[in-house]
Amino acid sequence: MQYAPAQSKLGAASSVLPVVGRSLTYKRDMRTIIDHVDAKFGCSRGVVAVLGPNGAGKSVMFRLLAGLLTPDCGSVTWAGLEPDRLRAHKIGFVFQRPVMLRRSAIANIVYVLAAAGVPAKMRDEVARHALEQARLLDIAKTPARSLSGGEQQRLALVRALATQPELVFLDEPTSNLDPGSTAAIECLVQRARDAGTRFALITQDMGQARRLAAEVIFMHRGRILECTPAETFFCAPGTPEAASYLEGKIVF
Amino acid sequence: MQDLTHAFTTAFQLIGSLDPVLIEIVGLSLKVSLTAVAIAGLIGLPTGALIAVGRFRGRTAAITFINALMGLPAVVVGLLVYMLLSNSGPLGALQILYTPTAMIIAQAILITPIVMALTRQTIEDLKVEYDEQLRVLGRGALQQTATLIWEGRHSLLTALLAGFGRAIAEVGAVLIVGGNINHVTRTMTTAIALETSKGDLSLALGLGIILLTLAFVANAIVMAARASSQPSYV
Numbered sequence: 001m002q003y004a005p006a007q008s009k010l011g012a013a014s015s016v017l018p019v020v021g022r023s024l025t026y027k028r029d030m031r032t033i034i035d036h037v038d039a040k041f042g043c044s045r046g047v048v049a050v051l052g053p054n055g056a057g058k059s060v061m062f063r064l065l066a067g068l069l070t071p072d073c074g075s076v077t078w079a080g081l082e083p084d085r086l087r088a089h090k091i092g093f094v095f096q097r098p099v100m101l102r103r104s105a106i107a108n109i110v111y112v113l114a115a116a117g118v119p120a121k122m123r124d125e126v127a128r129h130a131l132e133q134a135r136l137l138d139i140a141k142t143p144a145r146s147l148s149g150g151e152q153q154r155l156a157l158v159r160a161l162a163t164q165p166e167l168v169f170l171d172e173p174t175s176n177l178d179p180g181s182t183a184a185i186e187c188l189v190q191r192a193r194d195a196g197t198r199f200a201l202i203t204q205d206m207g208q209a210r211r212l213a214a215e216v217i218f219m220h221r222g223r224i225l226e227c228t229p230a231e232t233f234f235c236a237p238g239t240p241e242a243a244s245y246l247e248g249k250i251v252f
Numbered sequence: 253m254q255d256l257t258h259a260f261t262t263a264f265q266l267i268g269s270l271d272p273v274l275i276e277i278v279g280l281s282l283k284v285s286l287t288a289v290a291i292a293g294l295i296g297l298p299t300g301a302l303i304a305v306g307r308f309r310g311r312t313a314a315i316t317f318i319n320a321l322m323g324l325p326a327v328v329v330g331l332l333v334y335m336l337l338s339n340s341g342p343l344g345a346l347q348i349l350y351t352p353t354a355m356i357i358a359q360a361i362l363i364t365p366i367v368m369a370l371t372r373q374t375i376e377d378l379k380v381e382y383d384e385q386l387r388v389l390g391r392g393a394l395q396q397t398a399t400l401i402w403e404g405r406h407s408l409l410t411a412l413l414a415g416f417g418r419a420i421a422e423v424g425a426v427l428i429v430g431g432n433i434n435h436v437t438r439t440m441t442t443a444i445a446l447e448t449s450k451g452d453l454s455l456a457l458g459l460g461i462i463l464l465t466l467a468f469v470a471n472a473i474v475m476a477a478r479a480s481s482q483p484s485y486v
Contacts, residue, residue, distance in 0.1 A: 068384050088390025099385040102403050111399075115389040 016078035016090040017042035017166050017198070019065050025073035026060050033057045034064065035222040036074070041065065042167040046214035047189065047199040049230065051206075053245060056219040058202045062169045065200075066093050089116035092160035092168035096175055098152040100144035105155050106131060108144045109162050116163040130162045134188055150181025157188050161197065168192070170201045174208065186212060206246070210234060218242045255453070262454030263461060274455070278462055281439040284352055284426070285419040288359035292367045292415050295360075297401065297408060300371025305379060305397050315372065321365035330428030333358040337429065350431040355439070358425040363415035370411035374404045406477045413474045420466055 019041045026034040034057040041048060050058045063069040065076055067083035076083055078091070089112070101108050109127035118126060131137045134154055139147060144155060153173055160168055170189070174182040182205075189199060189212060203209050209216065209230070216233035218226040218241070225239045237243045244250075266274050303314060335341050337349040337357075348354050378400045386396045401408065423441035430437035432446055440459045447456035 063384075066388055068387055085390040085392065088388065091388070093384075093388040095384065099382060101382075101399075102406075112389055115391055115395075 014079075014087050014090070015166060016087050018079065019091070019167055020077045020080075021061070021065050021071075021074065022077075023074035024061065024064050024071045024076070026057075026064060026069060027072050033060045033222055034071070037061060037219075037222070037224055039065065039217070039224065041200050042198045044214070045193070045196065045198060047193055047201055047212045048215045048217060049209040049213035050200060050202045050217045050219060051209060051233075051242075051245070052219035053250075055221075057222040058219050059171050061219070062093075062171055062200065062202065066091055066169055068093075089163040090166050092163070092165035094153070094156050094160050094168065094170045094173045096172045098149075098156035100147075100152055100155070102145055103143070104141050105136065105144045105147065106140040108155060109159050112159050112163055118163075126162065130158050133191075134158045134184075150177050150184070153177060153181065154184055154188065157185060161188070161192050165197065167198045167200065170199060170203075172202050172204065175204060182208070206234075218245070220245075259453040259457045263458035266455065266458040267461065271458075274458055274462075276435065277438050277440055277443050277459065280352065280437070281420060281441070284355045284439060285359060285416055287356045288363060288419045289367075289412055289416045291356070291360040292364040293412050296364045296367030296411075296415075297371050300368040300411075301375045301397050301401050303368075304372045304375035305393065305400065315369075318365050318369045318372065322369050324362055324365065325424065326362055326422040327424035327428065329358055329362045330425035333361065333425065333429045349429060350433060350437060352430070352437060354429040355426045355437060358429045359419040359422065362422060362425055363419050366418060367411050367415045370414060371404075371408055374407040374411065375400050378404050409477045410474045413470050413477075417467055417470045420470075421463065 021037060021039045024034050024037045024039070025032065033055075037057070039061060050061070052058055060069065064071050067076065067088070078084075078087060101111055103111070106124070106127050109130055110123045113123040113126055114120070128137065128140065131140050134157075136151070136155060136158060139151060139155075144152065147155065153176075157170075157173065174185050177185065186208065189201075193199060193212075199212075201209070201212060213230040216226065216228060216230050217224055218233065218237070218239070220241045226233060226237065226242055228238065232238075233242065234246070237246055300318075303311065303318075333354065334349065336343045337346065337354055338344055339349075348357075375397075379396075382396075382400060382403065386399060391399065421441065423445060426432075426437070426439050427442045427445070430439065430442065432438055432442040438446075440463050444456045444459050444463070447453070447459075
């Protein structure tokens, strides 16, 4: 009973869904990276894949929506309200390169649990459980930065999921990984997805997008060109840019 | 050649027999320099970290200034502290000139910029690495700084040891404000200077060997700390 307040903090007390960007514009060094983009994440269960060539503005859009960057124009809302630090643990983020604290694997998870307001007594147990689910319990005491790239990224995903986020942004989480590690990551994503976590995924791996995505957002030159169910996108892309991107041609 | 051999033999005898004069001098040196390092750490670590994460006007100037202070000549620091603490100086009433306290003050002034500058560099580099991850977790500025200090603990130990190395080996400042008074303010470096000029080479050499060993150990710890702070695959 004594944990009730903290659990409610982790639970449904303050939702962030949907995460909405309205007319987002972001410029850097006179270049417009994102150009009046409207995007909405977390409305439906499942994985939304964000596809498009490098420089399309996919990562920047994720960072704007997660509150890591401030848009030059437009606004981001989490469940209709401005982003705030208290709800930050409701949004997970896995970067292309995992950022590990210089501590053991389990201490990395305990740290984010502390940041999310989980009571000290419960952290160790929750962290162990999270590692066990991902079959990483045997490396619990290993310094996180001496793990292999694949293990680090799995740990990064487990860490992002440990605070029970409602939406997780995955920014090319498997672009540096071998097929085995990629499969392990996809397996973790599928399991969390089936448990109700929503995902937004940037990937250059079309196989991965086909395996995971329910919807596809196609971006090109800082704009969203398509936003369709995955089947439709892969069978009959609606724009010539998307069609040639899928065919593996260079998109201009 | 005979003299040199004799000096070495006597020096090792002094060390081996734990000569009381030798022990007293080494003890005072360690006490003064370790206290100076503690003070430098208390001031330099948080200040350096705040400069690293803070965004304020004059930040670049502050960094340049602190970096320049890293090269402060010990004798100049000694002179300034002497002027502060001498009877006619503003702090003359404290009557602490020619005491270990004065030496601690001088060494702390000498090495605080070193600790501060190295801390600033360490924390700033770590901030680049961790900034997005910590912000996505909703950490506030103070929590971020605390995390970065802990993440940089190995490098910050390096900074403190660098300060200690400078303090224990420095002679100019402690000589001026301490005065090399027997049994009161005689440190390894001032004793070496004095005994050498007096011709008692064996005591000077014995102290020199201990000083070298301390410097070696400090550097070995620095290297070990560095090695363990780096991921094994890089």
